Amino acid sequence: MFDKLDQIFVTALHWLVSYVPEACRPLASSLICIAFVLSVFPAVFSVTTIFERKGIGRIQNRYGPNRVGIPFTKIRLAGFGQFIPDGVKMLTKEDIVPRAADKVVHFLAPVVMLIPVLLAYAVLPFGKNMTITDYDAGLLFFFAVGGAVELSVFMAGWSSRNKYSLLGAMRAIAQMVSYEIPLILSAVTVVMVVGSLNLNDIIAHQNQYTFGIAHWHVFTPWGLVGFILFFIASLAESNRTPFDLPEAESEIIAGYFTEYSGFKFALFFLGEYLGMFAIIGLGITLFLGGWTSPVSFLTWIPSYVWFFTKLMAIVFVFIWIRATLPRLRMDQLMNFAWKFMLPLALINILVAGIWHYMAADWPRWLVCSAIIFGAYAILGRSLMQNQNFGKRIYRYAE
Amino acid sequence: MSPFFIITGFVTLLGAAFAMSLRNLVHCALAMAVAFSGIAALYLQLDAQFVGFAEILVYVGAIAILIVFAILLTRSGEAPEKSVLTSGWMAGIAVSALVFTMLGWAVLNSSAIPKETPPAPVATVKNVGDALMTKFVLPLEIIGLVLTAAMIGAVIIALKEDSQKSKSEVGGYQ
Numbered sequence: 001m002f003d004k005l006d007q008i009f010v011t012a013l014h015w016l017v018s019y020v021p022e023a024c025r026p027l028a029s030s031l032i033c034i035a036f037v038l039s040v041f042p043a044v045f046s047v048t049t050i051f052e053r054k055g056i057g058r059i060q061n062r063y064g065p066n067r068v069g070i071p072f073t074k075i076r077l078a079g080f081g082q083f084i085p086d087g088v089k090m091l092t093k094e095d096i097v098p099r100a101a102d103k104v105v106h107f108l109a110p111v112v113m114l115i116p117v118l119l120a121y122a123v124l125p126f127g128k129n130m131t132i133t134d135y136d137a138g139l140l141f142f143f144a145v146g147g148a149v150e151l152s153v154f155m156a157g158w159s160s161r162n163k164y165s166l167l168g169a170m171r172a173i174a175q176m177v178s179y180e181i182p183l184i185l186s187a188v189t190v191v192m193v194v195g196s197l198n199l200n201d202i203i204a205h206q207n208q209y210t211f212g213i214a215h216w217h218v219f220t221p222w223g224l225v226g227f228i229l230f231f232i233a234s235l236a237e238s239n240r241t242p243f244d245l246p247e248a249e250s251e252i253i254a255g256y257f258t259e260y261s262g263f264k265f266a267l268f269f270l271g272e273y274l275g276m277f278a279i280i281g282l283g284i285t286l287f288l289g290g291w292t293s294p295v296s297f298l299t300w301i302p303s304y305v306w307f308f309t310k311l312m313a314i315v316f317v318f319i320w321i322r323a324t325l326p327r328l329r330m331d332q333l334m335n336f337a338w339k340f341m342l343p344l345a346l347i348n349i350l351v352a353g354i355w356h357y358m359a360a361d362w363p364r365w366l367v368c369s370a371i372i373f374g375a376y377a378i379l380g381r382s383l384m385q386n387q388n389f390g391k392r393i394y395r396y397a398e
Numbered sequence: 399m400s401p402f403f404i405i406t407g408f409v410t411l412l413g414a415a416f417a418m419s420l421r422n423l424v425h426c427a428l429a430m431a432v433a434f435s436g437i438a439a440l441y442l443q444l445d446a447q448f449v450g451f452a453e454i455l456v457y458v459g460a461i462a463i464l465i466v467f468a469i470l471l472t473r474s475g476e477a478p479e480k481s482v483l484t485s486g487w488m489a490g491i492a493v494s495a496l497v498f499t500m501l502g503w504a505v506l507n508s509s510a511i512p513k514e515t516p517p518a519p520v521a522t523v524k525n526v527g528d529a530l531m532t533k534f535v536l537p538l539e540i541i542g543l544v545l546t547a548a549m550i551g552a553v554i555i556a557l558k559e560d561s562q563k564s565k566s567e568v569g570g571y572q
Contacts, residue, residue: 105428137447137523144451147459151431154466158424173463197523 002300009036009304010129033132037121044311045273046083052319054079059323090269093262098161101259105159110260110267113152116145117271120278125199127291127304138199139191142282143184146237149275150176153246153256156268160259168255171330172246175236178337179243183233185345186226189352190217190286199282203290212296216289221368222352227287229345231314234283236337238276241322248327276318277311284310340379347375403443410436423469431462448523 004011013032020028050065057064068085069076097106123138125131135141150173157169191197194205208215217223236243247255257268284290288310291303328336351368358364413433417426434457441450484490530538 102422105425135447137451140448140451140455140523144454144459147455148435150459150463151428151466154463155428158466158470173467177460177463 002302006128006302006304008302009127030132037118037132041121041274041277042270044277044308045270046087047080048273048312048315049086050080050082051316052322053082055316055319056323059320087266090266091263093265095262095264096259098259100161102159102161105155106259107264109152109156109159110264110271112155113149113271114267114274116148116152117275117278119145120275121281123199124278124281125203125285125290126281126307127302130291130304131200134198134200137197139187139197139202139282139286142278143180143187146180146275146279149271156260157256160256162259164252164254164258165256168246168248168252168258171252172239172256175239175243175246175333178334179233179236179341182229182337182341182345183237185342185349186229186233187282187286189222189226189348192349192352193217193222193356199285199290203285203292206289207292209296214289214292214294214296216287216292216294218287218289220355221365221372222348222355223287225344225348225351225372227283229341229348230283230287232341234276234279235318235321236333237279238318239272240276240318242325242328243333244327245330245333277315280311280314280318281307284314335383340383343379344375347371400443403440406436406439406443410440424466427462427465427469430465431458434458434462445518448526 013029016032017025017029054064054066064079065082066079067076068079068081070081097103120142122133123131123135123141131138153169153172153176157165157167157172160166190202194202196202206214206216213219218227235241239246245251247257252258257265260268284307291307293299293301293306351371354371355364355368358367410433413429413431413436416429417433420426420429435454438450438453438458441453
């Protein structure tokens with residue numbers, strides 16, 4: 001019975017497709033899958049915006065949205081209806097294009113942003129047998145389409161003819177290019193150990209249990225380091241605090257989408273959040289076992305429930321970090337990526353190789369953990385050496 | 399020829415044509431990114447997944463960004479007043495048509511290319527990786543060495559030369 005519940009969406013897809021004539025079946029199947037992605041993830045996005053506003057409100061000791069409920073009744077739904085008027089407001093606002101803007105590029109930028117982000121969902125396994133296209137090189141596909149986002153950011157920043165936009169775009173591209181390297185290098189460790197770029201193979205490798213505990217990659221020394229590096233880099237890739245310099249409101253207004261309003265602004269907003277969900281989904285697949293359960297006695301819970309639970313849990317951590325940490329400076333951002341994350345990611349690749357070739361026994365835990373701890377301590381100390389931490393001196397204030 | 403091939407080929411050629419003929423250099427760079435994606439789509443259509451994805455990752459994700467940065471850092475980004483075509487464009491077309499016919503004739507009559515299409519080799523990503531790590535490991539290592547040397551060179555160029563010179567440069571900006 002639980003198996004049927006687990007496969008309910010797959011069965012539904014087969015049942016729906018069986019009503020279409022034989023020749024159109026591949027097309028119908030892919031159209032249904034596209035409709036699934038286009039309906040589910042924007043829905044997750046709208047709920048996340050409410051969670052984010054309410055969560056940050058609670059952390060900052062205020063209420064957050066708590067008014068909008070069902071119209072003409074007294075039901076308030078604790079403010080969870082807020083995303084509907086927000087969405088209506090966004091879509092009905094006037095679309096203002098600056099007179100000096102490059103009209104065509106200005107129009108195309110949000111579209112170019114959203115398409116690669118949506119394409120990335122094609123390879124993510126949402127559940128058992130729930131991958132839309134099972135590419136042999138799914139991981140490579142994910143990173144390849146992610147590369148096109150940088151171009152859209154540049155298009156938006158350059159075409160607006162606004163110094164804040166251009167500065168924001170330059171910051172965003174510099175940040176994305178820098179953090180893409182530790183992101184990919186931390187994912188390489190998983191590819192080395194599993195021996196495949198296919199995301200379903202990566203999950204199958206983690207879907208085994210010893211003493212009732214899953215073989216998730218995050219439970220190994222290299223996996224833990226890889227996951228933390230991947231997590232930090234994905235924060236930076238999705239322009240979230242503390243890496244939100246590209247759209248720092250207090251410095252450059254909104255960065256590359258300063259000159260966007262109405263529907264186009266909504267598309268950027270949507271694209272940013274969908275990109276965040278996609279990269280979290282990839283992190284879950286690589287290190288947190290994808291749709292598998294952490295302990296063997298909970299395997300009866302449907303696979304897609306596990307996937308979305310993990311997704312929302314990490315989104316919650318993202319929101320928590322946003323409410324807690326201040327923004328980094330540009331030099332701190334670059335130093336952190338190139339002097340700390342990149343060397344640690346390279347050492348982690350070495351550790352993954354050692355892990356792969358040593359016998360599965362306790363010595364490899366000891367050796368791998370020792371290398372990682374040593375590298376972490378040395379890198380951290382050498383980075384801290386030239387910093388003068390003391391009382392802050394204000395040059396112009398006071 | 400499948401309709402998919404015709405569409406992607408058309409988009410690729412259109413992108414390439416715009417990359418040559420548009421006035422604004424940034425537009426040219428963006429049109430070139432379109433041409434690169436079209437080529438990647440053609441590779442994917444031939445079941446060459448690794449080459450296709452690497453084309454997008456390297457050319458659209460990195461080279462196009464590099465070109466755009468180079469344009470922004472060296473020029474003002476304003477479109478030139480004059481026409482992009484030189485006055486001798488008729489002669490240029492004639493010469494290129496002549497060269498194309500010559501090359502086409504040579505390729506079609508060459509004995510080096512077998513007339514029948516050989517069976518498509520199985521080139522999965524795993525095969526490509528195996529070949530890179532066994533048969534072609536030396537070229538791979540040499541490329542790695544060259545790239546490292548280039549990177550060290552770039553860092554040395556970007557370093558401040560000495561304190562006196564850098565001071566005068568900073569003074570110039572103030």
